[in-house]
Amino acid sequence: MAAVAAEVCVKAAVGAPDALGDCPFSQRVLLTLEEKKIPYDTKLIDVSNKPDWFLAISPEGKVPVYKLDDGKWAPDSDVITQILEEKFPNPSLVTPQVYSAVRSKIFSSFIKFLKSKDANDGLEQALVDELHGLDEHLKQHGPYVNGENISAVDLSLAPKLFHLIIVLDHFKGWKVPENLTYVHAYVKLLFNRESFVKTKPAKDEYVIAGWAPKVNA
Numbered sequence: 343m344a345a346v347a348a349e350v351c352v353k354a355a356v357g358a359p360d361a362l363g364d365c366p367f368s369q370r371v372l373l374t375l376e377e378k379k380i381p382y383d384t385k386l387i388d389v390s391n392k393p394d395w396f397l398a399i400s401p402e403g404k405v406p407v408y409k410l411d412d413g414k415w416a417p418d419s420d421v422i423t424q425i426l427e428e429k430f431p432n433p434s435l436v437t438p439q440v441y442s443a444v445r446s447k448i449f450s451s452f453i454k455f456l457k458s459k460d461a462n463d464g465l466e467q468a469l470v471d472e473l474h475g476l477d478e479h480l481k482q483h484g485p486y487v488n489g490e491n492i493s494a495v496d497l498s499l500a501p502k503l504f505h506l507i508i509v510l511d512h513f514k515g516w517k518v519p520e521n522l523t524y525v526h527a528y529v530k531l532l533f534n535r536e537s538f539v540k541t542k543p544a545k546d547e548y549v550i551a552g553w554a555p556k557v558n559a
Contacts (some may be wrong), residue, residue, distance in 0.1 A: 408425065441495060
């Protein structure tokens with residue numbers, strides 16, 4: 343008997359409701375499904391015009407949401423990826439507790455620097471420090487955060503680093519420092535994985551369009 347495909351609602355592209363969008367939390371769930379070779383169906387949600395059926399299953403209007411066996415829908419990528427790990431334990435994507443929070447401040451540091459209007463506020467350096475910490479970790483433990491095999495923490499970081507690289511280059515002309523060679527090797531490894539290629543936003547422009555309101559706020 344064929345396995346029933348998992349159902350997950352994810353963000354559609356800004357201005358292109360039929361294309362996969364730019365939500366890094368949605369992509370994290372899709373990456374997990376891909377890496378575990380779980381069949382799935384995606385429902386693209388236009389977050390600027392959320393359909394009533396979606397608001398009925400996700401009252402806060404947030405993506406991603408994942409359909410559980412009992413027909414209810416689970417929100418939040420942390421919760422969803424944990425459910426998938428428990429339900430589909432092979433291959434294991436468990437990150438050892440000691441590494442599970444590696445450089446967890448990268449994304450928030452990126453957002454603060456992106457919104458910064460003052461070159462002397464230290465926010466650029468704060469982001470560089472976070473990336474440097476990741477570089478040092480990968481130097482000792484790489485090529486992935488937990489060594490030879492990809493794990494949950496990589497699938498969380500990959501979309502965030504993808505956004506960071508595209509968005510800071512576009513809005514600030516900023517690039518990850520060349521001397522962070524392990525970070526550069528890491529993102530190349532991640533972005534070339536089949537799972538990433540299949541689940542990334544269809545165009546870089548969709549990522550830029552998704553962030554533009556936050557930059558201009």
